[in-house]
Amino acid sequence: MIRVIGYDDRFSDGVVEVCNKCVSVDEPWTEKPWNLDDFRRVWLEWPTFNVENFGLALLNDRVVGYVFAIDDGGLWIGLCVDPDLDKYLALRTANELLSWCKYRIRDQGYSGRILIPLGWEYGYRHRLINEVLGHRIIHHVKTWLMxxxxxxxxxxxxxxxxxxxxxxxxxxxxxxxxxxxxxxxxxxxxxxxxxxxxxxxxxxxxxxxxxxxxxxxxxxxxxxxxxxxxxxxxxxxxxxxxxxxxxxxxxxxxxxxxxxxxxxxxxxxxxxxxxxxxxxxxxxxxxxxxxxxxxxxxxxxxxxxx
Missing domain, CATH: 3.40.630.30 (Gcn5-related N-acetyltransferase (GNAT))
Structure with a gap:
């Protein structure tokens, strides 16, 4: 049973573990492994980061995904789902997290366009999030790794x-x-x-x-x-x-x-x-x-x- 909760520091280690799985599943040579200090210093202490907009997906009290929204001159949403989940659970987790985040930002009065990083083209996150968002995508912004x-x-x-x-x-x-x-x-x-x-x-x-x-x-x-x-x-x-x-x-x-x-x-x-x-x-x-x-x-x- 997937459940989504607000941020709870007891699960920070689980967030870091899932983050490292997500960023290393494609082109791992381009990324540095995250640790708990990175997570707290780069995210939780960032001036525009609002911990109330950070949601965790739990499966039997194990972190299997997370979502967060940051208003940094424009709203963007970060989403990560454990790549070890089977496709059905992964899609369900992504849907649950995005729904949770949608209600959070709607309650805060935001109604504009939103930017969502999808990761590497045709990679794990791109395929997963594309399938979840479907027709809601207006267009893609593409960046080259050189x-x-x-x-x-x-x-x-x-x-x-x-x-x-x-x-x-x-x-x-x-x-x-x-x-x-x-x-x-x-x-x-x-x-x-x-x-x-x-x-x-x-x-x-x-x-x-x-x-x-x-x-x-x-x-x-x-x-x-x-x-x-x-x-x-x-x-x-x-x-x-x-x-x-x-x-x-x-x-x-x-x-x-x-x-x-x-x-x-x-x-x-x-x-x-x-x-x-x-x-x-x-x-x-x-x-x-x-x-x-x-x-x-x-x-x-x-x-x-x-």
Whole structure:
């Protein structure tokens, strides 16, 4: 008998176990195993996370799935169901969790469109959630995973008179300015604040990321790249280019390429592979990454539903 309850800390270990099953069932080399500290630090302590919108699916007091809703400039719902369940139980669990979440957010007055990550295209979560949502999906948002297959980078090219800085402390306002200008025209854009930057750079589930900033000769903020190295499920180390941002007035000058190459140079001797994610519609970024040596590998899917 499947029952859905609100969040109960006694079941946190079970949540982490199911989470690790879900994220490792497809392409485990792209993910770091979660632990209880990750769960509490990244989810429960996140400023926009509301624990009242976190539901657990239990089967004989064992966690077999969870759902949560986060309003982070737009509502999105995360859903995970234990891949060890048979198809009937998995579909029933997903339906029960989504129904629970729907009533929670409806009681809070939300009635707009919702974004639901489905995971890898044609993977376990994509197939399961697609079958549950059916005609309620308005359209899919697709993101490419790209894998670096270029030559090792021994040095990074200098482009004009620009200065590199590897210490972001005290430069939070510069990071906010660069991020919000660089991404303001992107779908699902969410402006960041100084507080969000501080948390982002100290509390990611991949550990503390490394940051490289670029400034003009007179000290004007130009761009930044954020990257992380983590030990994946297969035991090898993966380098992740998290974010690459260049202010519009400095774009098309080779500066994004310089920042990207800088991150690759820093990661290549410490990792078995380097990856990044980019929205499918962002042809300009895909072209840049391709020139550097990244190749499209597999797509990640998100569904927009009503």
């Amino acid at each position: 894998k670096f297959q270029g030559e090792p980078t021994k040095s990074t090219p200098k482009v004009g008179e620009y200065k590199v800085c590897n210490d972001w402390r005290g430069r939070e306002e510069d990071l906010v300015l660069i991020h919000n200008e660089a991404f303001r025209n992107e779908p699902f854009f969410q402006p960041v604040t100084v507080e969000m930057i501080e948390r982002w750079f100290t509390s990611t589930r991949y550990g503390k990321p490394e940051v490289t900033l670029l400034y003009s000769q007179d000290g004007d903020p130009v761009g930044f790249v954020v990257y992380s190295i983590f030990k994946a499920f297969d035991g090898a180390y993966t380098g992740l280019v998290d974010t690459l941002a260049v202010r519009p007035k400095y774009q098309s000058k080779g500066l994004g390429k310089r920042l990207l190459l800088e991150s690759i140079r820093e990661m290549q001797d410490r990792t078995s592979r380097i990856i990044l994610y980019v929205d499918e519609h962002n042809s300009r970024a895909i072209k840049l990454y391709g020139k550097v040596g990244f190749r499209a590998y597999r797509r990640v899917i998100r569904a927009v539903v009503t």
